[in-house]
Amino acid sequence: MKFKVFILFIIFFCFYLPAEEKLVIISPHWEGVKIEISNAFKKWYLKKYGEKVEIEWIDQGGTSDDLKFVESLYKKNPEGIGIDLFFGGGVSPYIRLKKLGYLKRYRVPYRILKKIPRKCAGIPNYDRSYYWYGVVLSGFGILYNKKVLNYFSLPVAETWEDLGKKEYFSLVGAADPRHSGSMHMMYEIILQAYGWKKGWEIILSLSGNTKTFSSSASQVAKDTTIGEVAVSLCIDSYALAQIEMNGEENMGFILPENLTVINPDAIGILKGAPHIETAKKFINFLLSYQGQLIWMLKKGAKYGPDKYSLNRFSILPEVYKNPDIKFKSINPYKIGKTIKYNFILATKRWNVLNDMIGCFAVDCHPYLKKAWKIVKDTENVHLKRRFFEIPVEEKEQKLLWRNWSNSVFRNRYINEWLNFSIEKYKGIIKEKRIYNYE
Numbered sequence: 477m478k479f480k481v482f483i484l485f486i487i488f489f490c491f492y493l494p495a496e497e498k499l500v501i502i503s504p505h506w507e508g509v510k511i512e513i514s515n516a517f518k519k520w521y522l523k524k525y526g527e528k529v530e531i532e533w534i535d536q537g538g539t540s541d542d543l544k545f546v547e548s549l550y551k552k553n554p555e556g557i558g559i560d561l562f563f564g565g566g567v568s569p570y571i572r573l574k575k576l577g578y579l580k581r582y583r584v585p586y587r588i589l590k591k592i593p594r595k596c597a598g599i600p601n602y603d604r605s606y607y608w609y610g611v612v613l614s615g616f617g618i619l620y621n622k623k624v625l626n627y628f629s630l631p632v633a634e635t636w637e638d639l640g641k642k643e644y645f646s647l648v649g650a651a652d653p654r655h656s657g658s659m660h661m662m663y664e665i666i667l668q669a670y671g672w673k674k675g676w677e678i679i680l681s682l683s684g685n686t687k688t689f690s691s692s693a694s695q696v697a698k699d700t701t702i703g704e705v706a707v708s709l710c711i712d713s714y715a716l717a718q719i720e721m722n723g724e725e726n727m728g729f730i731l732p733e734n735l736t737v738i739n740p741d742a743i744g745i746l747k748g749a750p751h752i753e754t755a756k757k758f759i760n761f762l763l764s765y766q767g768q769l770i771w772m773l774k775k776g777a778k779y780g781p782d783k784y785s786l787n788r789f790s791i792l793p794e795v796y797k798n799p800d801i802k803f804k805s806i807n808p809y810k811i812g813k814t815i816k817y818n819f820i821l822a823t824k825r826w827n828v829l830n831d832m833i834g835c836f837a838v839d840c841h842p843y844l845k846k847a848w849k850i851v852k853d854t855e856n857v858h859l860k861r862r863f864f865e866i867p868v869e870e871k872e873q874k875l876l877w878r879n880w881s882n883s884v885f886r887n888r889y890i891n892e893w894l895n896f897s898i899e900k901y902k903g904i905i906k907e908k909r910i911y912n913y914e
Contacts, residue, residue, distance in 0.1 A: 599737060600740070618639070859904055
C-alpha cells in the first residue's frame with residue numbers, strides 16, 4: 477500500500493505540478509536589480525501562466541565586457557550561444573548587436589507599445605524595427621559629497637569642464653570605460669558635447685584630477701559617499717541610491733545643463749535564444765505598468781521591490797503620476813535641454829574610444845597625474861599644449877573603427893598610443909625638473 481502511494485506521489489509530482497521554464501540573461505545590472513526583477517517576474521509568470529520559471533544571470537564585469545563576451549561566443553557559434561537576452565548597458569550595444577545580426581526581431585503587443593513614447597528628449601525609446609526596447613531611462617551627471625566640498629571650500633561642479641579645474645586635484649572619481657558602459661557613455665557625451673579637441677582636453681584634465689581609476693562605476697559612487705573623492709562621473713541610478721542611503725543633506729547629484737543626454741537602458745532577444753517564448757514574455761512584463769513600478773517605488777511599498785530600491789526612471793510616462801513614486805521632482809520627459817547625441821557615431825567608435833582612453837589616461841595614470849600636477853599650476857603655454865596632445869586626429873576615426881577587429885592592427889596602435897602617452901608625460905616631468913617651470 478505504501479509503495480502504491482509513493483508511485484502515485486511521483487506521478488503527481490511529474491505531471492501535475494507546474495512545469496519550470498528557464499531564462500538565461502547576460503546583464504551588467506547590479507545584484508539588486510537581478511534579485512528584484514527575478515522575484516517579480518517569477519510571481520507574475522506563475523500567476524499568469526501557472527508555471528514556474530528560473531532565471532540564470534551572466535555578467536562578465538560590465539557592459540563592455542559583456543558585449544565582448546557575446547561577440548566572442550557568436551564567432552564560435554553563429555547560430556546561437558545559449559543565452560536568451562542582453563539586458564542593460566544603454567543603447568549603443570544594441571545598435572552594434574543588431575548590425576552584427578545577433579539580435580532577434582520581436583514586436584511587443586500593441587497594447588504595450590502604444591503607451592511608450594517614440595522618443596524622450598530626442599532619443600529613441602525603442603528600435604523602429606523592434607530589435608530592442610528601452611526598459612528604463614538613464615541620465616548621466618555628477619555625484620558630489622557636500623561635506624567633502626565644504627571641508628575643502630569647493631563649489632559644486634556643474635559641468636564636465638569643472639571636473640578638470642585644478643581645485644579638484646585628486647578629488648575626482650572615475651572608472652575604466654573598458655569595463656563600465658555607463659562610464660564609457662559619459663566620456664562619449666563629453667566628446668559630443670564639446671567637440672573633439674576641447675572634449676579630449678576635458679577628459680585628460682579630469683583624468684589628471686582623478687584619484688584612481690576604479691574597475692566599476694558602482695565603486696566610484698561608493699567612494700564619493702565615503703569621502704575618498706569629492707565629485708565623480710555617475711549614472712543616475714548609482715547616484716540616487718547613494719542619496720537615498722545617506723540623505724540629501726550629505727549627497728547631491730546634478731545633470732549638466734545642455735551637456736548630457738537621457739538614454740534608454742535597453743533589452744533585446746539574442747539570435748538563437750533557446751527559450752524565446754519566455755524571453756518575449758519577460759520583455760512584455762518589463763514594459764507593463766506593473767513591471768515599471770518596481771523601478772521607481774521604494775523598497776517595501778505595495779507593488780514595489782522587496783529588499784532593494786532600484787532608483788531608475790520609468791520608460792512609461794503614466795508611472796510618474798503614481799502618488800507613491802520617489803524622486804517626483806525629476807521626470808526625464810520634462811527635461812528639455814540635452815545635447816543632440818549621435819548614437820551611430822558612438823556605436824562605431826565604442827571599442828576604439830575605450831582603448832584610446834585606456835592608452836591616454838588609464839594605463840599611464842601615474843605619469844599623467846604627475847604631469848598634470850605640474851601643468852595645472854603653470855603658465856607655461858608649451859607644457860600645457862604638450863599635455864593635451866593626442867596622436868589621433870578626428871578624421872582618422874573611420875579608418876580605426878573599420879579595422880579595429882583586426883588584432884594586429886589594433887595592437888600596433890595601442891602600443892604606439894601608450895608609448896606616446898608615457899613619453900609625453902615623462903617629458904613634461906623631466907622638463908619641469910630641468911627648467912623649474914612654475
